[in-house]
Amino acid sequence: MVAVMTMNWRPATAKDAVFLAELASVVSGRDFSADQASVFLRNWDVEIAEHDAAAVAVHLPTEGRGKGYGAWWVSGGSDRLTEIASRLVQLASATPGLSTLQVARPADEAVGDPRFELAYPLWTMVHDGTTWPRPRTELPAPLRHAQWSDVVPREFQSAYEQAYRDQRVVEPRDVSTWQRSADVSALAVSPDGRVAGFVLGFIEDHGAVELGPIGTVPSWRRRGVSSALLASVLKRCRELRLGPVTLTVDGDSPTGAQDIYLRHGFRITESLVAYQVRL
Structure with a gap:
């Protein structure tokens, strides 16, 4: 032993x-x-x-x-x-x-x-640094683009809990960690200050960026919120010459998140398998 x-x-x-x-x-x-x-x-x-x-x-x-x-x-x-x-x-x-x-x-x-039973595939992805997609970055009305500093922490916490309630991969972070992401984050906010979607980025050593958590509250899904926010963050990373840009995603996500990342120039660098034990 x-x-x-x-x-x-x-x-x-x-x-x-x-x-x-x-x-x-x-x-x-x-x-x-x-x-x-x-x-x-x-x-x-x-x-x-x-x-x-x-x-x-x-x-x-x-x-x-x-x-x-x-x-x-x-x-x-x-x-x-x-x-x-x-x-x-x-x-x-x-x-x-x-x-x-x-x-x-x-x-x-x-x-x-x-x-331990097999649960789902887990992908590590990196942006290729050359494919800079140009999707529409406009958010559906009446949402507006916002930065971390524009958002009340409790509103973000509420959105995070809603967005990840039905997800199999949950980011184990708290607000004190999320605050590090102010420079490369994009959020979608309604007129009353509620957060509808978010893409947070963490600047690591030598300018590398780790994206996540990324999510959209259920009532705003399938309306281009994540695509618009992801495009905004990638544009910011390119302007600041940051990279590589990486993220981790459920390879068979019920929300189809993996397909959004593939369309935005990300490729799979490591394929893991998640196992779980129901206690």
């Missing part, structure tokens, strides 16, 4: 972010910085086993939402993955109010625990 199996959940620290960035770089073959790891770990609890090169993180459900999120990084074989998956289920099962635990794995790697 590896050490990570005997530890307890705790808030992540700056030291954890450094370790996780190094471990994620080794496991994925990509470069990750401690700053990137810190952003990811905000509001997550972790178990770290440094000498065994293993880390597990969980994002517990917020009030009124019974879905949790798990992630792990292990420098080792499939047996260790199975042990860590079991640990996630054990901890999730002991968490009051948690009804579903989700994890994501590369498409060619199974979880190895029969309790």
Whole structure:
């Protein structure tokens, strides 16, 4: 049994972010910085086993939402993955109010625990940097374009909860994290100040941009809101010479979001599979 199996959940620290960035770089073959790891770990609890090169993180459900999120990084074989998956289920099962635990794995790697069932494909996408679509950017009346600074936080929170209520992929972020996105965000707002749609962007190291959350409240869907907002954000990124621009999406989203991104010049760079356990 590896050490990570005997530890307890705790808030992540700056030291954890450094370790996780190094471990994620080794496991994925990509470069990750401690700053990137810190952003990811905000509001997550972790178990770290440094000498065994293993880390597990969980994002517990917020009030009124019974879905949790798990992630792990292990420098080792499939047996260790199975042990860590079991640990996630054990901890999730002991968490009051948690009804579903989700994890994501590369498409060619199974979880190895029969309790996890296949849920949906999960795509990482990047804008190609050359295909700059020119769809109509006008919003349907009476909506208007707005920036993050124009919006009352509680109105955004309400829109976010409505837009993601029926989604299988939910961004585990809070308002303090969203405020970092002011420079490359676009929102659709009604005359009474209600948010109808949003595309938030986070500027990362060396000018890279991570998009998300992206959503439209159900009553405004199928009317071009997301397309108009996405076009506005991409235009802003191009003007500021920011890139690459990446996002993560349910590859079989019931709202058809993946098709919007493909039309706007995004391509799939990594295909993951989401698994879930209903507790």
